[in-house]
Amino acid sequence: MNNLWPHLFRAVLCVISCSHAAAQSEPTPAPANPSSFVEVGDSKLYYQECGTASQTVVLIHDGVVDSAVWNGVWSEFCKHFHTIRYDRRGYGRSPAATTWYSETDDLAMLLHHLKITHAAIVGSSHGGELSIDFTLAHPEMVQQLVLVGAVVGGMPYSQHFLDRGKHAFELVRKGNMKDAISEWSKDKYLVAPGNDAARKRLFELLSANPQDMNHPDYPLSNKAAVPRLHEIHVPTLLLTGAADIPDVHSHAGAIEAGIPNARRVVLPGVGHLMYLEKPEEFSHLVIDFIEQNKD
Numbered sequence: 001m002n003n004l005w006p007h008l009f010r011a012v013l014c015v016i017s018c019s020h021a022a023a024q025s026e027p028t029p030a031p032a033n034p035s036s037f038v039e040v041g042d043s044k045l046y047y048q049e050c051g052t053a054s055q056t057v058v059l060i061h062d063g064v065v066d067s068a069v070w071n072g073v074w075s076e077f078c079k080h081f082h083t084i085r086y087d088r089r090g091y092g093r094s095p096a097a098t099t100w101y102s103e104t105d106d107l108a109m110l111l112h113h114l115k116i117t118h119a120a121i122v123g124s125s126h127g128g129e130l131s132i133d134f135t136l137a138h139p140e141m142v143q144q145l146v147l148v149g150a151v152v153g154g155m156p157y158s159q160h161f162l163d164r165g166k167h168a169f170e171l172v173r174k175g176n177m178k179d180a181i182s183e184w185s186k187d188k189y190l191v192a193p194g195n196d197a198a199r200k201r202l203f204e205l206l207s208a209n210p211q212d213m214n215h216p217d218y219p220l221s222n223k224a225a226v227p228r229l230h231e232i233h234v235p236t237l238l239l240t241g242a243a244d245i246p247d248v249h250s251h252a253g254a255i256e257a258g259i260p261n262a263r264r265v266v267l268p269g270v271g272h273l274m275y276l277e278k279p280e281e282f283s284h285l286v287i288d289f290i291e292q293n294k295d
Contacts, residue, residue, distance in 0.1 A: 037093075038113040040106045046093035047086035047110060050078035055143075055294060056116050059085040060107070062125035062149070062273065064190065065205045066092030066212050069124075072201075072279035073286075080287050081120075086110055088127075090215030100218045104134045111141065120144040120290045125248075125272060129153055132255070133222045135232050144293050145236040145259075146286050149244055149272045151251045152258075154224030161247040164189070172214045180213060181206040190272045192243035198276040229258025235293035236262040239285065241270035241277075248272065263289075 035048040048067070057077060061067045067085040070077075077083040088103065090096035107130065111119065120143050123131030128150020135142045165187065171180035184190075185203040206212060236259045240252045249266075256264045265285065270277040 038110050040089075040109045041101060042099065043089060043095055043097065043101070045086050045089070045106060045110060047084060047114075049082065049084045049114070050074070051080070051082045053081045055081045055290065056119040057081040057083050057290060058107075058111070058116075058119050058121050059083065060121065060123040060127035060131055061085070061088065061091065062127050064125070064184070064212070064273070065202065066094075066209055068092060068205055068208070069273065070275065073275050073283045076279075076283040077287070080291070084110075084114065084116070084119075088130075090217055091212050092209050096211065096215035097218045098216075100220050102220050103130050104137045104222065107134050108138060108141075117141065118143050118295075120146065122146040122148065122286060123150060124148040124275070125150065129225070132225050132229070132232070135234065136225060136228055137222075139232070139234075142234050143295055144290050145232065145234050146239065146289065147236065147252075147255060148239045148274065148282075149241060149248050149252075150238070150255065151248065152225050152229070152255050153222055154226035155251050155254055157247050161245060164245070169213075177210045177214070178207075181210065184213065188271070189243065189245040189248075191277060192241065192269055192271040195270070195277045198273065201276055202273065226254060226258065229255060230260065232259045235289070237286070237289045238262055238264040239274065239282070240264070240266050241272055241274045242266050242268045243271040245272070 035046065037044040037046055059070045061069050066087045070085050087094035089101065118141060121131045121134065128147040129152055131145060131147060132152055135145055165184065168180045168183040171183060181203060185199055185206060191199045191202055238252050238256055240249055252264060256262045267274055267278065267281065275282045
C-alpha cells in the first residue's frame with residue numbers, strides 16, 4: 001500500500017497527416033527500429049530508436065502507459081527525425097525500481113550511451129515534468145521542448161485531482177487488474193468522450209503491460225521547477241487537450257507564464273492522451289514546430 005499511492009499520484013499526472021513535408025525535401029527513410037537496454041545505475045532501461053536525420057527527438061511517455069503509447073505517431077516521427085523512445089523504470093520492458101533513483105540522471109545516461117549531445121525533448125504528463133527538470137539540469141542538451149498535458153514541480157493539485165482514480169487503484173490493491181484497467185481506461189480526462197478507438201487502444205496497452213499500473217517506484221524529488229521556469233530559453237510548445245482535467249490546464253498556464261516566449265495550443269476534442277486520440281494532428285503540430293525551430 002505504501003508503494004501504491006505514490007504511484008497513483010504519479011499516474012494521475014499523467015488531424016491532419018504530415019503532408020506539409022511534401023513542400024519540403026523528401027525526409028530520409030527510417031531503417032528498421034533497433035531496440036536494446038542501457039544500464040542505469042543498478043538497473044536498466046529499454047529503448048528503441050529509428051530514423052537517420054541529423055535532428056534527434058526523444059519521446060518521453062506519460063505516467064499511465066509505457067512507451068508503446070507513441071505507436072500511432074512513431075512511424076511519422078521516424079520519417080523526419082532520429083527518434084528515440086524509452087520505458088521509464090517499471091513501465092513496459094524496463095524493470096521496476098528497487099531503490100531511490102534520479103529520473104533526470106536516467107535520461108542523461110541514455111543519451112550519453114547513444115552519444116546524443118543535443119535533442120528535442122517531447123514529454124507527456126509526468127514525462128513533461130521530467131522534461132522540464134531535465135532542461136533545467138542540462139540546458140546545453142535541449143534544442144526544443146514540447147510539453148504535452150504537462151505538469152510542473154512546485155504547483156499544487158486539487159482534491160479532485162488527488163482523488164481521481166482512487167477506485168481503480170483500490171481494485172489494483174485487491175489484485176483485480178482486469179477491472180482496474182477497465183476502470184482506468186474509462187477515465188474521461190485521459191481520453192475524451194467519443195474517442196472510442198483511442199479508449200480501446202488504451203485498454204489494450206494497459207492489458208498488455210499491467211505492471212504500468214502497479215509497479216513500485218522510488219524517484220528522487222527535484223527542486224521545485226516553477227520558480228525556475230524563466231531559466232528555460234529554448235523554443236517551447238505547450239499542447240493541452242481541451243477535455244483534460246482542470247489541474248493540467250492550470251499547470252499549463254503557469255508553464256506558459258514562466259517560460260519566455262512559450263507557445264500554447266489547446267486541441268479541441270481530445271483529453272490527456274491526444275497522441276492516441278488524434279495522432280495525425282499531434283504529429284503535424286509537433287513536427288512542424290521542431291522543424292521550424294531548428295538551430
